[in-house]
Amino acid sequence: MKLFAPLLALGMLVLAAGCATEETLIEPPSESTLGDQTYEASLALNQNVNPLDTASRVTISDTLTFSDALSKALLENPRLQSYGWQVRVKEAERIQASLLPNPRLNAEMENFGGTGPFEGYDGREVTVKLGQKILLGADRLKRKRLADATKKLAGWDYEAQRLDVLTGVTKAYISALEAQRQWQQQKELVDVAQNLYDSITAQVEAGKVSKLAQIKAQVELSRAKIDLENARNQWESARSSLASYWGSEQPEFKQLKGQLSMPSAVPAYAKVQAYIQRNPDIARWATELQQRESALDLAQARGIPDITVSGGYKRAEDLGASAAIVGVSIPLPFFDRNQGNIKAAKYELSREEAQREAAVSQTYKALQTAYNRLEAAANEVNQLQEQVLPGAQTAFEAAQTGYRQGKFDYLEVLDAQRTLFSTRTRYIRALAEYNRAVAEVERLIGTPLSEISAN
Structure with a gap:
């Protein structure tokens, strides 16, 4: 007890010193990040936390609606779920980054079990020390800032993937509607060809037309039936492609509900282009650069040596005396000042800036191409x-x-x-192409075209 009481008091002082050093560096609670605002209430993200919860699952009937397809994909798309888990991973890493380093307990006993005056245990000396590292370079704060930026990036990645899933489902649904409509039209063509063949056959039997006309009608009917089978296969493929967005190997639905939207007035390109900053692939770069800057700050902070303060108690049995021990340990930065990692962080920041310019340029190029397809498809549909x-x-x-x-x-x-x-056939294809182009443009600007005035 004589040894434990002063040791405990000294240990508390060491821990208090470590905590007090960091206390002045802790930021007050910040406002909710983008990830908190966007994803915390998301059913798709929360489904990842409790994947066995079936309360929010979407049941597919024989007739699939567009809204059900979107909802089911958001809840059950395997790739989107993996991004949801990634957000949770970064949240946990942020918690880890904000923790203080653990104190170190060291105990040793010397001058015993030897020869001469060190024979037996009468001359033993017992030393117990408790040490705490103090982060002089504000490493803990800067680790936290880096983890915050990384978490936000995970949120942007989730948002980009969410829009990719929504766009992919939309385009797959449009393609499936196109295939369903082409299949129905081909059935109509077979009926028309069959009626014409029957009519010509009757006239051949009546001797009004030659046998050659009947043969030609038979060839046309056979060709229509071949095209009907091809259209059916395309419909089956389109169904499977759509169902794959929620991880289904066998489509449960038999038909789709809905019609392909007719073209409306297309806004001018300058107006559409103004919304490109809403694209998460563009908006994320501000956070990306913030993360690289935080990584540079942390690399610079790690170049500052952290000191370790320690305190303990020493007991000399041969003298029957005890004494307190205090100490300070600090690495001498003669060789390693983390200069290599600092340079790498600076180069990484420059690389990110160049990548941002390339990404923005590529997105503008993709938007121009998608917009041109949109205008061309709208014009073709209207003309047809x-x-x-x-x-x-x-x-x-x-x-x-x-x-x-x-x-x-x-x-x-x-x-x-x-x-x-x-x-x-061309009209249905052009109408589907117009709707797919709308989905692509809306993905690139992160905004529905209906919200942009065409005047």
């Missing part, structure tokens, strides 16, 4: 809808009427039929 489709429909109806009246032969009907259905 207003001029080409009505003309093809009128020509097909006129050819059918004329054929029944004996004014046109089979080849003219066949030509009008091919023109009509190839135009419909």
Whole structure:
């Protein structure tokens, strides 16, 4: 007890000294970071914390809606879940970065079990010391700042991946709608070709047209059936591609609900371009540079030696006396001043600035390309809808009427039929391309086009 009491008091003083040194460096609680504001209330992120919770799961029926597809992908997309866990990892690393170094307890006994005056235990000396490292370079604060920036970057990565998933699901849903509509149209074409074949067959049997017309009609019907099977396979592939966004190997839905959106007025490029800073791939670079600056600050701080203060108690049995011990230990920075890591951190900061410029340039280039596709698709859809489709429909109806009246032969009907259905196919493809271009532009600016005035 005589040894323990003064040792405990001295140990408390050492710990207090270590804590007091850091206390003046602790920042007051800051405002919520971007990650806190955006992701803490996210069902998709919180699903990662308790993956067995099924309360927020989306049930897929035979008919899949667009909103259900988005919700299910956000909750169950495996890649997005991995980014959600990464946010949690960085939160835990931030906690670790804010911790003080542990005190070190050292105990030793000497001058015993030897010969002469050191024989036995009567001449032994017992020393117990407690040491605490004091971070003179504010390492703890700067580690915390670096961990904060790293956590924010994880939040930006999550946001970018979330938008990638939303955009991917949107484009996959559009492609699936396109495939479903093309398949339905091909069924209609098979019906039209079958009716025409039946009509020609009846006329051949009546002796009104040659057998050659029937053969040509049979070839056209067979070709339409082959195209129908191809369209069905494309629909199956589109279903599987869409279902893969929530980790499903076998699509549960049988059909999609919804229609491809018609083009609306496209805002001027200058107005669209003004929103590009909302793109998380661009917005994250401010945090990226902040992280590199924090890493440089920490490297510089680690170049300052940290001292270790210690205190303890020593007991000399042969003298029957005890004494206190205090000490200070500090590395002498003759050779290692962390100069290599400091230079590397500076170079890394310069590299990040160059990468930021490259990323911004690449995003502007991608936006210009996507915007050009958007304008081209919108123009094509409008032209097909207003001029080409009505003309093809009128020509097909006129050819059918004329054929029944004996004014046109089979080849003219066949030509009008091919023109009509190839135009419909092109129209559906252009409409889907327009919707995919809208999704791509919105991903690049992080903003719905509907929020941007076209005037």
